[in-house]
Amino acid sequence: xxxxxxxxxxxxxxxxxxxxxxxxxxxxxxxxxxxxxxxxxxxxxxxxxxxxxxxxxxxxxxxxxxxxxxxxxxxxxxxxxxxxxxxxxxxxxxxxxxxxxxxxxxxxxxxxxxxxxxxxxxxxxxxxxxxxxxxxxxxxxxxxxxxxxxxxxxxxxxxxxxxxxxxxxxxxxxxxxxxxxxxxxxxxxxxxxxxxxxxxxxxxxxxxxxx
Numbered sequence: 001x002x003x004x005x006x007x008x009x010x011x012x013x014x015x016x017x018x019x020x021x022x023x024x025x026x027x028x029x030x031x032x033x034x035x036x037x038x039x040x041x042x043x044x045x046x047x048x049x050x051x052x053x054x055x056x057x058x059x060x061x062x063x064x065x066x067x068x069x070x071x072x073x074x075x076x077x078x079x080x081x082x083x084x085x086x087x088x089x090x091x092x093x094x095x096x097x098x099x100x101x102x103x104x105x106x107x108x109x110x111x112x113x114x115x116x117x118x119x120x121x122x123x124x125x126x127x128x129x130x131x132x133x134x135x136x137x138x139x140x141x142x143x144x145x146x147x148x149x150x151x152x153x154x155x156x157x158x159x160x161x162x163x164x165x166x167x168x169x170x171x172x173x174x175x176x177x178x179x180x181x182x183x184x185x186x187x188x189x190x191x192x193x194x195x196x197x198x199x200x201x202x203x204x205x206x207x208x209x210x211x
Contacts, residue, residue: 001168001204002178004155005197006058006080007035009190014041016194018049021201023178025053026080029070030060030133034189035182046074056080056100060133064092071097080125082133087120098122100155104129105140111148118152125180128158137183139164145173153177159184162196165203179204 006026008014017025027037049055054077057070061083070076079093080100090099101121103114106129114124128140139159156168157180168179183189185196 002155003201003204004056004178004180005182005185005192006056006157006180007033007182007186007190008192009035009037009040011040011045013191013194015045015048017192017197018053020194020197022053022197024056024078025049026056026058026180026182027074027076028058029062029066030058030082032060033133036190041074043073043075054078058082061085064089067093068096078122081121082127087116090117090120094120094122100125102127102157105144105158108144111144114148114150114152121152123177124150124152124154125157126154127180142167142171145171150175155180157182161185162199162203165200 002023004024004026005017005022007028008017008025028035029037055075056078057074057076058080059067067079076097078098078100080102081090082102090101093099099121100123101117102125104110105126110129126145128136128138130136137159142156153175155178156176160179160181161184181200185192187193
């Protein structure tokens with residue numbers, strides 16, 4: 001089970017989290033977010049993040065040019081598209097970087113969107129539908145994903161907390177590869193509670209060892 005920690009925008013906090021055994025770190029490049037990255041790290045500081053941790057840039061309806069510029073400047077390994085980006089947009093970016101496409105989930109109807117992206121992204125991420133494009137701390141009904149034909153590896157997001165681990169462990173969904181955590185592990189928007197993340201990693205490792 002991969003662990004992606006998203007929405008960091010404090011230099012010291014980013015460096016502290018990067019010392020943990022997390023798999024991915026997400027930087028939000030959407031200016032409307034309270035977790036907006038806003039050049040929190042310099043180019044050289046980005047290089048200090050261990051290579052084993054994949055850096056993810058999160059974008060909302062951004063221009064291809066600006067996304068490619070951020071990829072180059074911040075050495076991003078993946079981009080997460082959290083807006084209304086169409087499959088053609090995603091496919092264009094896939095020429096340069098691995099793509100995570102977010103599917104905002106409200107009900108079964110909203111899950112129909114994922115079929116459009118089956119060949120247009122490397123990963124899917126299912127998050128709670130919100131006009132603020134995530135970070136609400138609200139959980140959607142993960143059981144909506146049960147028995148769905150999801151051929152693309154995917155992450156679950158939306159209100160994931162320490163109390164969620166057992167439930168996630170019990171899901172046993174095909175192609176579920178990881179969780180995306182954000183607001184439930186914060187001291188304040190953009191700054192994560194390192195102790196909570198350490199506890200999460202212990203819980204995940206324990207769950208993995210018993211599967």
